[in-house]
Amino acid sequence: MRNVLTVFKKEFYRVITDKRLIFTAILLPGLAIYVMYSLMGNAIGNEVEDISSHKMIIYTENMPDDLHDAIVDGTTPVEFHDLSDITVDDVKDKIYAGDIDLLIVFPEDFETVLDGYQDVDYVIPSVSVYYNPSEKYSENSYYVVTSFLGNYGYSINLDRHGDDLTIFNTSLEKVFDENKESARGFAMLLPMLIIMFLFSGAMSIGPDSIAGEKERGTIATLLVTPIKRGELAIGKVLSLSVISLMSATSSFIGIMFSLPNLMGSSGEMSNGIYGIKEYVLIFLVLLATVLVIVGLISMISAYAKNIKEASMLILPLYFVSIIVAVSSMFSGEASSSLVTYVIPIYSSINMLVSILMFETVPLHLIVMIASSLVYVAILIFIINKLFQSEKVMFSK
Amino acid sequence: MNTLEVKNIKKTFKLSRKQRKLDKTDEKYKVAVNDLSFTAYPGEIFGLLGPNGAGKTTCLRTISTLIKPDEGDIFVGGSSVITDSFEVRSKIGFLTSELKLEDHFTPNYLFTYFSRLHGILEEDIEKNRNELFKRFGIDEFMEVKVGDLSSGMKQKTSIAISLVHNPNFIIFDEPTNGLDVLTARSVTDYLIDLKNQGKTVILSTHILSVVEKLCNRVGIIINGKMKVNDTIENVKNSHPSKDLEELFFDLVKEEEEGVLL
Ligand SMILES: Nc1ncnc2c1ncn2[C@@H]1O[C@H](COP(=O)(O)OP(=O)(O)OP(=O)(O)O)[C@@H](O)[C@H]1O
Numbered sequence: 323m324r325n326v327l328t329v330f331k332k333e334f335y336r337v338i339t340d341k342r343l344i345f346t347a348i349l350l351p352g353l354a355i356y357v358m359y360s361l362m363g364n365a366i367g368n369e370v371e372d373i374s375s376h377k378m379i380i381y382t383e384n385m386p387d388d389l390h391d392a393i394v395d396g397t398t399p400v401e402f403h404d405l406s407d408i409t410v411d412d413v414k415d416k417i418y419a420g421d422i423d424l425l426i427v428f429p430e431d432f433e434t435v436l437d438g439y440q441d442v443d444y445v446i447p448s449v450s451v452y453y454n455p456s457e458k459y460s461e462n463s464y465y466v467v468t469s470f471l472g473n474y475g476y477s478i479n480l481d482r483h484g485d486d487l488t489i490f491n492t493s494l495e496k497v498f499d500e501n502k503e504s505a506r507g508f509a510m511l512l513p514m515l516i517i518m519f520l521f522s523g524a525m526s527i528g529p530d531s532i533a534g535e536k537e538r539g540t541i542a543t544l545l546v547t548p549i550k551r552g553e554l555a556i557g558k559v560l561s562l563s564v565i566s567l568m569s570a571t572s573s574f575i576g577i578m579f580s581l582p583n584l585m586g587s588s589g590e591m592s593n594g595i596y597g598i599k600e601y602v603l604i605f606l607v608l609l610a611t612v613l614v615i616v617g618l619i620s621m622i623s624a625y626a627k628n629i630k631e632a633s634m635l636i637l638p639l640y641f642v643s644i645i646v647a648v649s650s651m652f653s654g655e656a657s658s659s660l661v662t663y664v665i666p667i668y669s670s671i672n673m674l675v676s677i678l679m680f681e682t683v684p685l686h687l688i689v690m691i692a693s694s695l696v697y698v699a700i701l702i703f704i705i706n707k708l709f710q711s712e713k714v715m716f717s718k
Numbered sequence: 719m720n721t722l723e724v725k726n727i728k729k730t731f732k733l734s735r736k737q738r739k740l741d742k743t744d745e746k747y748k749v750a751v752n753d754l755s756f757t758a759y760p761g762e763i764f765g766l767l768g769p770n771g772a773g774k775t776t777c778l779r780t781i782s783t784l785i786k787p788d789e790g791d792i793f794v795g796g797s798s799v800i801t802d803s804f805e806v807r808s809k810i811g812f813l814t815s816e817l818k819l820e821d822h823f824t825p826n827y828l829f830t831y832f833s834r835l836h837g838i839l840e841e842d843i844e845k846n847r848n849e850l851f852k853r854f855g856i857d858e859f860m861e862v863k864v865g866d867l868s869s870g871m872k873q874k875t876s877i878a879i880s881l882v883h884n885p886n887f888i889i890f891d892e893p894t895n896g897l898d899v900l901t902a903r904s905v906t907d908y909l910i911d912l913k914n915q916g917k918t919v920i921l922s923t924h925i926l927s928v929v930e931k932l933c934n935r936v937g938i939i940i941n942g943k944m945k946v947n948d949t950i951e952n953v954k955n956s957h958p959s960k961d962l963e964e965l966f967f968d969l970v971k972e973e974e975e976g977v978l979l
């Protein structure tokens with residue numbers, strides 16, 4: 323036990339006295355997430371604002387005054403022009419180039435034509451609209467104008483047929499739990515990010531701490547001391563776990579602070595919905611998960627000949643974990659099958675989803691944590707065996 | 719009681735495909751050490767001399783319990799490397815060849831770390847450190863990170879760290895390799911010190927002058943086999959016409975021809 327502590331302290335000291343490692347392994351993940359998400363959130367927010375404040379440039383011919391006035395009175399600023407000194411083809415070219423947003427052409431004496439709707443030889447008139455769906459302003463103008471056009475048509479129908487046109491009234495009432503909405507957002511985003519950052523912490527220090535001993539030859543100096551191989555394995559795994567947990571916590575804080583910025587534009591997410599209970603549960607799951615991930619990375623690092631080989635061998639494991647995380651991200655809800663909670667990493671992701679959705683099943687949590695501890699014990703046993711194997715430790 | 723007896727050890731390695739290609743051989747196995755025996759005595763330095771790939775490192779790793787012999791046994795002060803490996807470990811100080819201590823740590827930190835792993839009491843750690851660091855002139859540099867030390871200082875630190883528990887058996891694999899003359903000299907001087915303290919010293923080298931100046935006994939190992947195993951005087955006396963260098967060349971040539979036949 324004393325030896326475990328000695329090894330633990332040395333490995334821990336290695337990282338926390340190294341400014342570069344503190345920055346890259348612990349601070350950077352959180353900071354990077356915060357900056358990235360906040361910028362993304364701002365960009366989305368700006369985009370929405372930009373479109374709704376843009377002045378629509380619309381060319382018209384024979385537009386009815388009622389419709390014209392209605393659009394001018396609308397919330398989107400607009401600038402109308404008529405076709406008096408420009409041809410339709412020129413306007414189309416300019417719509418194509420993005421200089422004009424929309425062209426709407428009504429037949430001559432449109433309103434008079436409409437009034438003759440009961441004549442025997444009445445022909446339904448056509449209104450032509452030109453816009454460019456690949457230009458964001460033009461596309462937005464199209465939505466604005468067509469909705470006004472729809473209303474205009476509806477009001478003419480009312481004039482013609484009176485109230486009997488109305489078949490039914492709809493009354494809308496939004497019945498939903500706003501927290502649930504936020505919770506779903508978190509449950510989709512967080513688990514994958516957390517797994518990614520648990521890995522990135524462990525991956526940046528694990529290979530150096532274990533495969534590095536072989537590369538430098540210090541493994542021989544270590545193994546001729548009377549320390550038990552198991553103590554060495556436990557000391558290393560524990561210190562790597564604590565550091566990875568610090569790294570994951572930093573990422574977690576980064577995520578929590580930046581999500582309101584990211585989601586702020588749509589106003590649907592707020593991190594205030596979770597209480598102490600959820601944070602404690604999340605921490606428990608993180609702890610169990612980090613032990614498993616660090617155990618796996620340590621096992622690979624103990625097997626590899628050098629740091630480079632260790633990093634290479636860890637990559638496939640990392641990708642598989644990310645794929646598992648992404649697939650459960652799309653399902654959007656936690657699995658209800660007990661078997662799920664004994665599968666490493668997959669269990670962690672489902673557990674996180676259920677906690678974030680306020681649907682924690684105590685049995686699932688217990689099974690998940692207990693199975694993780696069993697895996698860690700097995701992994702430490704294997705690492706111990708690897709340290710004992712002269713073929714693995716002193717291969718050529 | 720402080721003798722070290724190597725008794726008929728044999729060690730065979732299975733060669734990986736990659737290694738077979740590198741060694742340009744079709745053999746699946748390599749007998750790195752073949753029926754090797756020798757005895758090292760307290761107050762003496764035993765020099766294991768041999769060309770590259772002769773089996774020196776394999777032999778020293780077996781003595782240090784890092785690898786197990788396929789056949790034979792080694793007794794370090796009476797303890798078997800096979801059955802009492804923990805006891806053997808507390809008796810030996812092992813310096814692996816081309817050891818690179820972690821750059822980030824200071825000699826001071828590493829000394830304490832390895833002392834604790836050896837189970838040394840805190841007050842003794844302090845005493846040992848003062849003694850060893852002073853002896854090697856590391857005391858001025860003991861708070862400088864290993865990465866910032868000269869290669870001579872690094873090697874001296876490595877030696878100090880392999881001796882934290884004041885062992886009676888010193889097993890050094892190529893301790894002067896890659897050092898300048900001055901640093902090499904201070905290392906060999908220290909080995910003589912250890913010998914005079916009554917310790918049993920074994921070192922490997924492919925440098926003949928080191929053996930001639932330093933060692934009481936020499937074992938010339940070629941292709942895993944012990945060709946000569948005697949005191950330096952006896953070796954010189956039994957081949958009066960040759961110096962050690964000529965003898966060494968003749969033995970290597972003889973072995974190569976033998977392998978070819
Ligand atoms: N772990 C291993 N796996 C396979 N072959 C090995 C292993 N260790 C050593 N060998 C082979 O055994 C032989 C002896 O190697 P060893 O390292 O003991 O030689 P050495 O005398 O120390 O040489 P050098 O002067 O190059 O250090 C070599 O042919 C080497 O390739």
Ligand SMILES: [Mg+2]
Nearest residue numbers: 774775776815
């Ligand atoms: Mg060697």
